[in-house]
Amino acid sequence: MLYVYRFRLYPKEGQIEFLNRQIGHCRFVYNKLLEIAKKDYEVEGKKWNYYEYKKLLPKLKEEFSFLKEANSQSLQEAVRWLDRAFKNFFKGLAKFPKFKSKKRTNSISIPQHFRIEGNKVKIPKLKKPIRFIKHREIKGKIKSITITKTPTGKFYLNILVDREIEPLPKENKIVAIDVGLTHFCTISNGEKIEKPKHLIESEKRLKKLQRHLSRKEVGSKRFLRLKKRIAKLHEKIKNQRDDFLHKLSRKIIGDNQAVIVEDLNIKGMIKNSRLAKHIADASWRRFIQYLEYKAKLYGRELIKVDTFFPSSKLCSKCGYKNDGLKLSDREWTCPLCKTKHDRDINAALNLLKEGLTRLKRVVGVDRPELMPVEGAMAPCEAGSPSL
Known part of the structure; x- marks a missing residue:
């Protein structure tokens, strides 16, 4: 490759x-x-x-x-x-x-x-x-x-x-990942990865430098010095974000033989003016790209589930579809089986089920060597797990 x-x-x-x-x-x-x-x-x-x-x-x-x-x-x-x-x-x-x-x-x-x-x-x-x-x-x-x-x-x-592909030792585990805004991502084994917020944390300092820049004469020495300081801050934020994404994607690919993700329409999602900054700061697209090339390099499988698959709205236990679910609803209870769901974990479990189904269809066998991570298929009956 x-x-x-x-x-x-x-x-x-x-x-x-x-x-x-x-x-x-x-x-x-x-x-x-x-x-x-x-x-x-x-x-x-x-x-x-x-x-x-x-x-x-x-x-x-x-x-x-x-x-x-x-x-x-x-x-x-x-x-x-x-x-x-x-x-x-x-x-x-x-x-x-x-x-x-x-x-x-x-x-x-x-x-x-x-x-x-x-x-x-x-x-x-x-x-x-x-x-x-x-x-x-x-x-x-x-x-x-x-x-x-x-x-x-x-x-x-x-x-x-x-470069030649360098396969890692085979694992028998498979996980699904649901990206979000309250947490960076939720893994189907119940683990939630906190969002680093590199841009949000540096935003106050960035705004201060930009205000100072607006008061300087364009092209002057002070203007150029300030402009370089702003560029350095942007570069630092980018490097911090890339470092986080590289380490996380490498760990996930190294620990699992197959990873299931949702093929998100980032271009459409970023049009929401209220969420655009947070979505851009999260860099979901880059995260999926890193997972993709690392999976290829290390002999792993990456399965993408269709954008329109209703992962958050389906009950991971009985399959009931909650059409009335809003983005603000972080927990909900299935009216059929009475299972209480954490929105993000439920979405990851549904992605896992759909990904396994697609994997069976492509390969044509049940793939007994690939198993969901232990405990991943258990419903969140007690609400959000303590992490």
Whole structure:
């Protein structure tokens, strides 16, 4: 499978200037071709075609001589990025491509003619190699590298490799996970994972810095210093969130042979203005992505249950559907079997049942080697368990 290693780069002063120019050239090509493509469509109705616009690169180099300093393959990759953006737009997966801003995260892709020796990377048109912190060994065949610059001015080396799957020792356990807002997620064995609230906890400090920024003159030294402090705070929140998601997803995948999750429509859910901030802070989509690639890497199974499956409304004991259940109802009692349910645990149990059913359908056997975690199928007759 394809896998990306990420390392912190430490370029020297001259190397920083070189990387900034290279990233700027790729950003310029991306924006220029997007501008041309928009004009062509508005005037002639001409649609995007990757091969036609790629042929414009030599003309751009003649018109803008500074582009000759750039690695030609990196410029071609910039056109490929724009092609991917247009394809995602045509498929309905993203909005119309936007112009790249110098203020945001920017990258340069180098598909060939690079060399990694120990903790240094040699790239085209730069005499001396750049040092990076190699905190783990690189496994697999290296395909390409990408150098990324964050708004805080840090550089990262991303190494794409073709890596062999490394199956973990087999487990006979299977769990279902229901994500939520009161807790980050509830596991079908009754365990509830608390929500870390990284953004909420830093929000007061973030608002204070943004108020100070609004009073400064745009472009002044104080303005730029404050802007960098805000970017660092955003980066810290992101790193804290990623660290939590990586550790949790690795533990769940390591402890269970199969994991069942709900295929949520995050894009639709985030339209709710009251919950959007909390949903974005929880990063459910990223959590499921981490579970997905870790399951593939370590030889586990991830089963996705349909978005419209009423996991919260069904009684996990008798199957009664409570159509009148509201989002504010955290506990409810089934009118048929009189079982008292904790909303989140009940949803996780229903996901577990549905996931097991789908697993049997796909494989065609009862899968005796996969068993729900002990006690997971017991109804919450006494309300919420003490955790």
